[in-house]
Amino acid sequence: MQFGIFSVGDVTTDPTTGKTPTEHERIQAILAIASKAEEVGLDVFATGEHHNPPFVPSSPTTMLGFLAAQTNRILLSTSTTLITTNDPVKIAEDFAMLQHISGGRVDLMMGRGNTGPVYPWFGKDIRDGISLAIENYALLHRLWREDFVDWEGKFRTPLQGFQSTPRPLDGIAPFVWHGSIRSPQIAEQAAYYGDGFFHNNIFWPQEHTAQMINLYRERYEHYGHGPAAHAIVGVGGQVFMRKNSQAAKDEFRPYFNNAPVYGHGPSMEEFTAQTPLTVGSPQEVIDRYAAQQELYGDYQRQLFLMDHAGLPLKTVLEQLDLLGEEVVPVLRREFAAKRAPGVPDAPTHASMLARTGAVSQAIAPQNDPTYDTGFGVTGIAPGAATLDSLDVEAGR
């Protein structure tokens, strides 16, 4: 079971002080938060991708590349990577590069983006959202698995014998999650490929989330990837804690009341009743989130939204201390104790490499001929391309 945090990356005025961080301060704060996540023992840091203020993280692999250097253990991920408006060729290259830089500590979550005006900024149309997600991912999936790709689709120029570079680390594509809140088609897509499915449930009742997850599980089994109970599921969460429950409520309320998206709407009590937001003591958070296993089945990834709505950096770092020291260790034990035998963990680079029986070149570079394509390209899949079959294209 992986526990982590995901950041939206909003620049929001602190309603209690009236102070607004600069973009630079906010970006530096996100970096500090990500490093802190590793320090307190979390498994995953994921950044959003946005192209409109007040959000700052428009360039995820730049940020994650820096964090790869600053950290040693934490898995770097996205929440989400826009499969609709990014060129799949660039996604293939950026994240393969990040794999090499981070030693395989990377996976990513596909999302469509729900901000209509963003699409035309990248030459697309939101009405094509689902179609773009289907077609672009089909191409991305091939670019990481086939060395030379011929491609023709509806949304981008054709490719002839194109090879994205660098090749995925050890010839293993990064693990992919597909994030969707209310589109069964995306749950279907995740199931088809045997990829992970992430439901960002932070604005939704648990019954809705359970229905989407169950659809994904059922289709995962339908496509022969394994039993429904073994499908790879992640969900979101949102908490604010203090040792004293009432202190947590008093401190968080002004942030809640003024938060982008849900502020000026339902009361904090209504919102906590209807969504997974939990404001209270660490024990209250443990009780609420441990119970999610009964609703969603055994799942593999739990991400928390911790740094938004203008919360100052100092407060967020205190929250991460509570999360890492008091909540996650207990949740790990409780989830593990209830977990059915045979339920897999979310795939990581290390686990996928172990399954191939190969040795990572990242750890032990070697002159293994099975990795040699004849082009001096490293990291290609063993046996994926041989000198003989490439003679013609290579013009030798």
Add this chain to the structure above:
Amino acid sequence: MSARRIAVISAGLSEPSSTRQLADALARASAAELARGGEHAAIEVIELRHIAPDILNGLLTGTHAEPLVHALRVVEEADAVIAVTPIFSTSYSGLFKMFVDLIDRDALTGVPVILGATAGTPRHSLAIDYAMRPLFSYLHADVVPTGVFAATADWGGQGTDAEGLPGRIARAAGELAGRLTGTAPRTRAPRPEAAPTASAAPAAAPLGGASSRAFDGGFVPLGDLLPH
């Protein structure tokens, strides 16, 4: 035959309100007309005032409190709808429109609807036809020809002659009952986004029972969408 489910949407602000009074009158008259044809009516009134904060929160944040989920389900599963709003500043009230905005776009397709409106002055009487009717045309509802407008003066009006309020209520109710009589009770239509192929059938099962707004269509088996 099972009872015909009639959802009554009342957007009155006070309690009691003349809007609710008109809504109840239309519901009673419709039930009476159905009874004349040997059919029962099951009437459920949605008093928007009671769920106004939930409607606002639903629009602002997408959260759906249980009373709102229930109200939307009543509308989406109804055989017929009676929709009544006060007229403010020449149009339906904001509360009325906010609720309509939360109804699934396909939920009222082909569903018989009576439109009713109340106002302090008869000079607003055309609001049913220039404001409410286009809204329900957009939703592909089957709106009956007689819209029932009740100004304050109408409530003290005369008898049951065709020109008076009771006469207009009876005529609209007759039109609604006429559309329901002899038709089968409504069953939930398959979502139009789902592929009309047999292989898409599994999609319906796991999503059944929820407010359809919670899901952005069904799905097509991915193999059918990928190039071969």
